[in-house]
Amino acid sequence: MSKLFIYYSNTGNGDLVxxxxxxLGYDVRKVIPKKDLPKSFFFKVMTGGFLAGINAKAKLVNFDANIDGCEKIVIGSPVWNGRLSSPINKVLTLLDLKDKKVTFVLYAGSGEAKHAPKQIQKIVSDANIIFLKEPKKYSEEIKKLEDI
Ligand SMILES: Cc1cc2nc3c(=O)[nH]c(=O)nc-3n(C[C@H](O)[C@H](O)[C@H](O)COP(=O)(O)O)c2cc1C
Structure with a gap:
C-alpha cells in the first residue's frame, strides 16, 4: 500500500511540499495544466482569481488518475481567490476518493483560505486540511507536514 501526493504548483511553493x-515516503504526481497562468503577476492574479471564482476545471496534460492500492492520498493546491486552483478542481473530478483517507495541503500567501474548506467538504466530507503560509518564504511551515 502506498502513499501518494498529487499536487499543482505555479510558483514553486507546492514543489517544496x-x-x-x-x-517522508510518498510517491508524487505533479499536475500539469495544458495552459498555465500568465507570467506577469498582474495577469496571473487576475486570470487565476477569475478561474477559481467560477470553479473552473483546467485541461490537464497526461494526468494519471489511477489511485488503486493507495492507502493515503494527499492533495496539494495553491489558494486562488480563497479557493482551490483550477487544475486541482479538474483532478477532483477524475479521482475516485471513496473510502480513501484524504488530506489536503493548501499553500497561500495568508496561510488561510476562505472558501476552499467548503469546496473540499462537498467532495470529501471528512478530509483533513493543512494550511501552509508560502513555504518558499516561511520555511518552518514545512514542519506542519510531519503531522500528516
Ligand atoms: C491567482 C492567484 C490567486 C491567489 N489568491 C490568494 C488568496 O486568495 N489568498 C492567499 O492567501 N493567497 C493567494 N495567492 C497566493 C498563493 O496562494 C501562494 O503564493 C501560494 O503559495 C502559491 O503556491 P505555488 O507557488 O505552489 O503556486 C494567490 C496567488 C495567485 C497566483
Missing part, C-alpha cells in the same frame, strides 16, 4: 513528502 512535494520534496518533503517524497522524503
Amino acid at each position: 512535494a520534496n518533503r513528502l517524497e522524503e
Whole structure:
C-alpha cells in the first residue's frame, strides 16, 4: 500500500511540499495544466482569481488518475481567490476518493483560505486540511507536514 501526493504548483511553493513528502515516503504526481497562468503577476492574479471564482476545471496534460492500492492520498493546491486552483478542481473530478483517507495541503500567501474548506467538504466530507503560509518564504511551515 502506498502513499501518494498529487499536487499543482505555479510558483514553486507546492514543489517544496512535494520534496518533503517524497522524503517522508510518498510517491508524487505533479499536475500539469495544458495552459498555465500568465507570467506577469498582474495577469496571473487576475486570470487565476477569475478561474477559481467560477470553479473552473483546467485541461490537464497526461494526468494519471489511477489511485488503486493507495492507502493515503494527499492533495496539494495553491489558494486562488480563497479557493482551490483550477487544475486541482479538474483532478477532483477524475479521482475516485471513496473510502480513501484524504488530506489536503493548501499553500497561500495568508496561510488561510476562505472558501476552499467548503469546496473540499462537498467532495470529501471528512478530509483533513493543512494550511501552509508560502513555504518558499516561511520555511518552518514545512514542519506542519510531519503531522500528516
Ligand atoms: C491567482 C492567484 C490567486 C491567489 N489568491 C490568494 C488568496 O486568495 N489568498 C492567499 O492567501 N493567497 C493567494 N495567492 C497566493 C498563493 O496562494 C501562494 O503564493 C501560494 O503559495 C502559491 O503556491 P505555488 O507557488 O505552489 O503556486 C494567490 C496567488 C495567485 C497566483
